[in-house]
Amino acid sequence: xxxxxxxxxxxxxxxxxxxxxxxxxxxxxxxxxxxxxxxxxxxxxxxxxxxxxxxxxxxxxxxxxxxxxxxxxxxxxxxxxxxxxxxxxxxxxxxxxxxxxxxxxxxxxxxxxxxxxxxxxxxxxxxxxxxxxxxxxxxxxxxxxxxxxxxxxxxxxxxxxxxxxxxxxxxxxxxxxxxxxxxxxxxxxxxxxxxxxxxxxxxxxxxxxxxxxxxxxxxxxxxxxxxxxxxxxxxxxxxxxxxxxxxxxxxxxxxxxxxxxxxxxxxxxxxxxxxxxxxxxxxxxxxxxxxxxxxxxxxxxxxxxxxxxxxxxxxxxxxxxxxxxxxxxxxxxxxxxxxxxxxxxxxxxxxxxxxxxxxxxxxxxxxxxxxxxxxxxxxxxxxxxxxxxxxxxxxxxxxxxxxxxxxxxxxxxxxxxxxxxxxxxxxxxxxxxxxxxxxxxxxxxxxxxxxxxxxxxxxxxxxxxxxxxxxxxxxxxxxxxxxxxxxxxxxxxxxxxxxxxxxxxxxxxxxxxxxxxxxxxxxxxxxxxxxxxxxxxxxxxxxxxxxxxxxxxxxxxxxxxxxxxxxxxxxxxxxxxxxxxxxxxxxxxxxxxxxxxxxxxxxxxxxxxxxxxxxxxxxxxxxxxxxxxxxxxxxxxxxxxxxxxxxxxxxxxxxxxxxxxxxxxxxxxxxxxxxxxxxxxxxxxxxxxxxxxxxxxxxxxxxxxxxxxxxxxxxxxxxxxxxxxxxxxxxxxxxxxxxxxxxxxxxxxxxxxxxxxxxxxxxxxxxxxxxxxxxxxxxxxxxxxxxxxxxxxxxxxxxxxxxxxxxxxxxxxxxxxxxxxxxxxxxxxxxxxxxxxxxxxxxxxxxxxxxxxxxxxxxxxxxxxxxxxxxxxxxxxx
Numbered sequence: 010x011x012x013x014x015x016x017x018x019x020x021x022x023x024x025x026x027x028x029x030x031x032x033x034x035x036x037x038x039x040x041x042x043x044x045x046x047x048x049x050x051x052x053x054x055x056x057x058x059x060x061x062x063x064x065x066x067x068x069x070x071x072x073x074x075x076x077x078x079x080x081x082x083x084x085x086x087x088x089x090x091x092x093x094x095x096x097x098x099x100x101x102x103x104x105x106x107x108x109x110x111x112x113x114x115x116x117x118x119x120x121x122x123x124x125x126x127x128x129x130x131x132x133x134x135x136x137x138x139x140x141x142x143x144x145x146x147x148x149x150x151x152x153x154x155x156x157x158x159x160x161x162x163x164x165x166x167x168x169x170x171x172x173x174x175x176x177x178x179x180x181x182x183x184x185x186x187x188x189x190x191x192x193x194x195x196x197x198x199x200x201x202x203x204x205x206x207x208x209x210x211x212x213x214x215x216x217x218x219x220x221x222x223x224x225x226x227x228x229x230x231x232x233x234x235x236x237x238x239x240x241x242x243x244x245x246x247x248x249x250x251x252x253x254x255x256x257x258x259x260x261x262x263x264x265x266x267x268x269x270x271x272x273x274x275x276x277x278x279x280x281x282x283x284x285x286x287x288x289x290x291x292x293x294x295x296x297x298x299x300x301x302x303x304x305x306x307x308x309x310x311x312x313x314x315x316x317x318x319x320x321x322x323x324x325x326x327x328x329x330x331x332x333x334x335x336x337x338x339x340x341x342x343x344x345x346x347x348x349x350x351x352x353x354x355x356x357x358x359x360x361x362x363x364x365x366x367x368x369x370x371x372x373x374x375x376x377x378x379x380x381x382x383x384x385x386x387x388x389x390x391x392x393x394x395x396x397x398x399x400x401x402x403x404x405x406x407x408x409x410x411x412x413x414x415x416x417x418x419x420x421x422x423x424x425x426x427x428x429x430x431x432x433x434x435x436x437x438x439x440x441x442x443x444x445x446x447x448x449x450x451x452x453x454x455x456x457x458x459x460x461x462x463x464x465x466x467x468x469x470x471x472x473x474x475x476x477x478x479x480x481x482x483x484x485x486x487x488x489x490x491x492x493x494x495x496x497x498x499x500x501x502x503x504x505x506x507x508x509x510x511x512x513x514x515x516x517x518x519x520x521x522x523x524x525x526x527x528x529x530x531x532x533x534x535x536x537x538x539x540x541x542x543x544x545x546x547x548x549x550x551x552x553x554x555x556x557x558x559x560x561x562x563x564x565x566x567x568x569x570x571x572x573x574x575x576x577x578x579x580x581x582x583x584x585x586x587x588x589x590x591x592x593x594x595x596x597x598x599x600x601x602x603x604x605x606x607x608x609x610x611x612x613x614x615x616x617x618x619x620x621x622x623x624x625x626x627x628x629x630x631x632x633x634x635x636x637x638x639x640x641x642x643x644x645x646x647x648x649x650x651x652x653x654x655x656x657x658x659x660x661x662x663x664x665x666x667x668x669x670x671x672x673x674x675x676x677x678x679x680x681x682x683x684x685x686x687x688x689x690x691x692x693x694x695x696x697x698x699x700x701x702x703x704x705x706x707x708x709x710x711x712x713x714x715x716x717x718x719x720x721x722x723x724x725x726x727x728x729x730x731x732x733x734x735x736x737x738x739x740x741x742x743x744x745x746x747x748x749x750x751x752x753x754x755x756x757x758x759x760x761x762x763x764x765x766x767x768x769x770x771x772x773x774x775x776x777x778x779x780x781x782x783x784x785x786x787x788x789x790x791x792x793x794x795x796x797x798x799x800x801x802x803x804x805x806x807x808x809x810x811x812x813x814x815x816x817x818x819x820x821x822x823x824x825x826x827x828x829x830x831x832x833x834x835x836x837x838x839x840x841x842x843x844x845x846x847x848x849x850x851x852x853x854x855x856x857x858x859x860x861x862x863x864x865x866x867x868x869x870x871x872x873x874x875x876x877x878x879x880x881x882x883x884x885x886x887x
């Protein structure tokens with residue numbers, strides 16, 4: 010590993026050795042020798058050794074039925090341990106001679122550049138404080154590791170940190186290694202795969218755990234860093250009330266195609282969030298009450314609590330009692346429906362004001378150093394998380410609302426709403442929204458589906474405004490989709506404004522986004538009801554599945570440009586909500602680069618994006634890693650706001666139009682028009698098996714059918730498991746090849762050099778191509794695919810090779826990621842452990858497809874372990 014830091018190499022080696030000792034203790038030296046034979050065979054095969062490949066295949070073929078699962082577990086666990094070592098390496102202690110990581114210095118460097126460009130210190134500091142960035146945690150089924158294992162992995166990272174001191178005594182170093190050995194043994198002897206599918210409440214609890222164990226600690230540390238940076242570079246402080254980054258969630262609110270998310274579930278998750286928030290603040294307030302034993306206090310504080318010996322403790326004890334009452338009520342209300350009493354905290358001011366009073370008093374009495382300690386951290390948490398921890402979005406498909414409206418209009422004798430044209434729908438909806446009388450009669454008996462839609466609207470109406478984010482409408486296409494939700498919410502008792510957000514997902518929907526919002530904002534009565542910015546969600550997953558990542562990316566860019574101009578013309582502020590996934594095929598990639606590549610004007614101090622699946626753990630699972638990622642988000646949104654990227658030149662636009670047109674034709678020629686494609690996809694990948702595995706609460710399909718019915722995640726996940734990575738690159742190979750044939754290579758080179766949008770797309774394409782593997786994909790074909798379908802697989806692999814060649818030609822490199830040697834080496838090292846898992850998975854798929862009866866359970870468990878291991882090895886998989 011020549012390009013990998015020696016300390017990281019040592020950590021990976023140490024964890025691997027300890028895992029080996031654990032395996033030997035259970036299965037003996039002979040079994041461990043087999044693991045080593047498989048590893049060395051895979052390593053040699055990767056270097057081109059025919060003998061190594063032969064040894065690898067022979068050893069795997071010689072495994073007994075009872076050895077398949079432990080071998081899969083061994084390689085799975087090693088890849089998880091390698092992830093832990095890599096994550097810790099990003100945040101490890103650095104010597105005085107080592108440079109600060111980019112994530113730690115990005116804000117200071119940006120502020121320095123902005124100052125040199127002529128921006129004033131006070132205005133810059135105010136801009137930072139006023140940023141509105143919201144990260145929306147979603148429960149997509151690509152996080153396959155169990156919560157109990159994640160906690161053990163975090164503890165392993167903690168022990169790597171404990172041992173990262175050169176001056177440890179021998180007995181101290183031994184204690185660290187013994188603790189590491191125990192933790193690795195605990196992880197090895199813990200079933201890594203869930204036996205049952207998680208419920209939406211389970212997923213929400215997983216999200217709350219990320220906040221409790223990581224973000225709760227990372228957030229105040231991040232804001233301290235921002236505050237120190239502002240002081241050092243601008244001479245300004247971050248206001249106490251500033252919350253430039255907040256958190257929201259879809260866990261328990263996203264019911265689009267998930268019948269398991271009901272109104273009752275949404276209500277329960279809202280109450281669980283209140284319970285968790287109260288519990289976390291109680292821990293903080295207990296600690297503060299122990300710390301703030303001082304007697305000297307301001308007249309303002311004494312006026313609140315009286316002339317007591319320990320005034321701060323007296324005030325905090327009052328707050329503690331209200332937090333206890335809030336927690337107890339939330340727990341009871343989950344089961345009883347009990348309304349909150351007067352002692353229950355309802356408004357965030359009730360939490361903030363006692364803390365702010367203590368802070369002001371300490372500052373006034375010359376105890377600023379105490380005020381700026383743990384009390385400041387609690388104030389920062391209260392300003393960010395509030396009483397509700399994370400605002401819950403609600404999402405539902407537009408057809409569910411239209412069907413509910415049709416049922417209502419037919420009940421009222423007005424005809425079938427779904428048969429009306431758009432103008433008639435709008436006229437009806439606007440008239441009813443303006444009416445003071447109810448639309449629904451008191452005795453109205455709805456069908457089960459409509460009753461569920463109305464029950465969800467009632468939960469929204471009854472919940473405190475601060476506990477909710479937006480109501481997102483999937484597959485939105487017309488202004489009536491938004492107006493219908495507003496009317497349903499009104500009928501269910503919602504009297505306050507709420508952001509109702511159309512989500513434009515397919516290629517046609519993205520092209521229609523601008524005209525749709527233009528028509529919506531042209532309605533005077535809609536404009537008067539609009540509170541705050543017009544939020545619009547851009548879908549990355551379904552647009553890429555519909556048209557390929559090339560055409561989808563350009564459609565997303567053009568839609569954002571159109572929306573910026575339309576909202577500017579109407580005098581309305583715009584908030585774009587980016588529905589990104591973890592992988593390139595779903596709009597994923599490095600967040601910093603992605604934000605800086607957005608159209609100019611689309612990031613105007615506001616940014617909202619989803620954080621999905623396993624990327625939540627990789628980006629926010631450890632407090633220090635989370636802090637680094639929060640730094641990147643803040644700096645990128647600030648830079649995109651104040652120094653947006655250039656407007657693309659007309660020649661660049663024309664070239665992107667040509668590329669997108671060629672890309673979508675090439676993509677759809679394979680995915681939509683090849684009659685063998687669906688059969689090949691289902692034979693060559695574990696798509697069918699993934700749908701049966703307990704990965705998430707949501708079904709893998711929206712409905713019965715082919716690729717079009719699949720959710721974007723199993724579509725991407727299945728191709729990733731086989732390393733063909735098809736959704737991320739298909740279409741690019743043909744479009745770029747034709748552009749170069751037309752003599753446009755120089756134009757493409759200039760676009761890559763000067764246009765952040767194009768640069769980022771090519772960089773992400775290169776990264777995913779580096780993780781793709783033609784030989785591994787061929788292995789799945791040889792083991793699983795019928796002979797008549799294999800020519801299609803060979804054709805797809807040829808297209809992959811063409812994509813690699815054209816990207817290398819465009820970047821002028823001799824190999825992929827030549828400019829990122831450490832990343833390339835990391836992928837190479839992981840391949841040594843991934844290759845056996847791929848071979849095992851292909852064999853297990855073949856056996857399970859022939860299997861009947863009780864024996865299938867063991868095969869399925871072993872196969873799921875290979876799924877988890879490959880996901881861990883490739884990181885951004887879903």
